[in-house]
Amino acid sequence: MNAELIFGVLLAGLILALASYVILGRNRFATTVGFVAYGLVLSLGWMVLAAPDVALTEAALGSGVTGALLLAACHKLRNDHARPSGPFLKLIAMILCGVLTAALIAVVLNLPEPPPSLAETAMEPLKSTGLGNPVTATLMAYRALDTMLEKVVLLLSLVAVWSLAPDRCWGGRPAFGYAAERGGPLLFLARVLIPSGVVVGIYLFWVGADAPGGAFAGGAVISAMAILGFWAGVSQPPAVSSLSLRGILVIGIVVFLVVGYCGYLWNSSFLSYPEAFAKPIIVVIEVAMTASIAATLAMLVAGPPGTSLRR
Amino acid sequence: MTALLSIVSISLGCLFFLAGSVGLLRFPDTLTRLHALTKADNLGLGLIMVGLLPHVAWPFGVFKLVLVWVLVLISSAAVSQLVGRRVRGERKE
Numbered sequence: 001m002n003a004e005l006i007f008g009v010l011l012a013g014l015i016l017a018l019a020s021y022v023i024l025g026r027n028r029f030a031t032t033v034g035f036v037a038y039g040l041v042l043s044l045g046w047m048v049l050a051a052p053d054v055a056l057t058e059a060a061l062g063s064g065v066t067g068a069l070l071l072a073a074c075h076k077l078r079n080d081h082a083r084p085s086g087p088f089l090k091l092i093a094m095i096l097c098g099v100l101t102a103a104l105i106a107v108v109l110n111l112p113e114p115p116p117s118l119a120e121t122a123m124e125p126l127k128s129t130g131l132g133n134p135v136t137a138t139l140m141a142y143r144a145l146d147t148m149l150e151k152v153v154l155l156l157s158l159v160a161v162w163s164l165a166p167d168r169c170w171g172g173r174p175a176f177g178y179a180a181e182r183g184g185p186l187l188f189l190a191r192v193l194i195p196s197g198v199v200v201g202i203y204l205f206w207v208g209a210d211a212p213g214g215a216f217a218g219g220a221v222i223s224a225m226a227i228l229g230f231w232a233g234v235s236q237p238p239a240v241s242s243l244s245l246r247g248i249l250v251i252g253i254v255v256f257l258v259v260g261y262c263g264y265l266w267n268s269s270f271l272s273y274p275e276a277f278a279k280p281i282i283v284v285i286e287v288a289m290t291a292s293i294a295a296t297l298a299m300l301v302a303g304p305p306g307t308s309l310r311r
Numbered sequence: 312m313t314a315l316l317s318i319v320s321i322s323l324g325c326l327f328f329l330a331g332s333v334g335l336l337r338f339p340d341t342l343t344r345l346h347a348l349t350k351a352d353n354l355g356l357g358l359i360m361v362g363l364l365p366h367v368a369w370p371f372g373v374f375k376l377v378l379v380w381v382l383v384l385i386s387s388a389a390v391s392q393l394v395g396r397r398v399r400g401e402r403k404e
Contacts, residue, residue, distance in 0.1 A: 185392035192385050196378075 008048060015041050028077065032070045039063025052212035053135040056204070060220035061297075068227060068301045072176075076303075130279035132210030139214070140282045144271045148256040151289060154296050155249060162240055165304040171241035174299070175306025176230050190232035197225040205290045209279075215286045219293030226298035237302040245295065252292030255285055313365040324358030327351045341398045345391045353384055 018038040025031035039062040046055035122142070123134060131137040139147045165172075205218025229235040238245040256271075259281055263272040273281050334347025360380045367373055 184396070185389040189386060189389035193382070196382065 011041070011045055011048060015045055028074050029071075032067065032074050035070060036063050036067035039067065053133070053214065056212055056214075056217040057220075060217045060224075064224060065220050065297050065301065068224070072301055072303060128275055128278060129273070129282065131282065133208060133212065133214075135212070136208050136214050140285070141273075144256075144260075147289075148253065148260070148271075151252050151256070151292060151296075154293065155253065158249070158296050158300055161300055162304055165240075165306070169305045171239060172305040173239045174237040174302035174304065176237050176302040186232040187234065190228050190234045194225045194229055194234070197228070198222055201225065201290075201294070205286065208286070209283070215289040215293055219290045220297060222290070222294035223297035223301070226294065227301050230298075230302060237299065240299075240305045245299070248291050248295040249299070250292065252285075252289035255288035259285055317362040317365060320358050320362030324355045324360075324362060327355030327358060331355060342395060345395055349387055349391045352387060356380055356383055 015038065018034055018041060022031050022034045022038055025034060039058055043055040043059040043063065046052070046058055122138070126134060126137040126141060129137045129141050131140070169175075201218045201221035203218075204213040204221055205215055206213075208214030208218065226235075230237050259273075260271040263270050266272060266274040328351060331348050331351025334351065335344050338344045338347055357380055360376050363376060364373055367376060
């Protein structure tokens with residue numbers, strides 16, 4: 001047995017153990033922390049599988065932003081002692097998960113050796129995009145429509161969160177602030193971490209053209225900095241009726257659609273890029289998307305508006 | 312020579328991580344656990360970073376590694392302060 005295999009087995013065991021803890025644990029807060037740890041270990045697993053892009057996204061979104069969302073939900077539910085779901089529901093969930101796991105195991109075990117791959121054929125036309133990172137190139141060329149629709153889904157989830165606001169609060173700021181004490185270490189952290197964190201976020205987005213990174217990872221880091229700012233009290237979440245906020249939220253989709261329809265002028269098909277300008281156009285789309293993703297994620301964590309505009 | 316330095320440094324770093332984890336599991340209350348965790352993790356991560364320095368590209372790789380360590384130092388220090396204050400506040404009640 002080689003060292004790599006032992007490490008892989010240990011890592012898989014750790015992932016399974018953490019996943020079971022998250023499912024079986026009784027304490028809401030402890031299982032949320034377990035979920036964050038699970039996401040981080042899972043991203044280590046993706047690194048072992050040589051998929052750094054997936055690992056970055058898992059760490060930033062699956063663990064970071066989702067963890068922040070769950071912690072915020074935990075805090076809101078702290079006085080809620082709903083009874084756990086009944087045995088019937090648990091049984092159905094167990095059967096469905098079991099069937100899915102069995103199907104996945106069957107697929108993996110029955111893969112032909114060597115597994116069929118279209119990677120070579122797919123990589124050839126991507127050279128014309130001028131991007132060095134095949135993952136970004138695939139997302140922006142082959143899967144451009146999916147990438148755009150992902151942003152629409154993200155925006156829809158924010159609309160769903162905002163629709164939870166009571167009528168009298170509509171248009172106001174999210175009542176986000178569960179830092180019991182302002183100032184002190186939290187303020188220090190905000191002042192030191194936010195400037196460097198924003199630079200890291202922009203770097204992650206920029207380097208995504210040629211190396212692991214990209215709009216989602218960069219946007220997630222920037223949104224984390226915004227959340228830290230709200231939390232430490234150095235800035236307030238903008239009112240949901242603010243036009244500039246709404247502009248940033250939709251700019252990614254707007255730019256994508258404009259470029260998409262311009263595709264009819266150049267190549268007479270939706271979302272086709274003119275050969276000579278493929279890379280600059282993709283960079284413009286990605287800048288707009290990073291801004292939209294960062295704003296959407298930060299406002300998702302900030303939650304529905306809880307204070308009215310006129311107090 | 313650099314290989315030896317890396318091995319020694321990374322092994323020491325892992326030892327600190329191990330000690331920190333044992334402390335986290337064995338110490339009796341939150342403040343002592345924090346003490347074990349922050350001291351060991353900061354030093355452990357620092358030593359592992361030093362061990363990896365000879366293997367990354369100068370200057371940006373080195374800069375990135377040091378930056379990671381400094382950011383972790385800052386955030387773990389601030390977070391431990393927050394946790395510690397919370398514990399002290401609860402005790403007074």
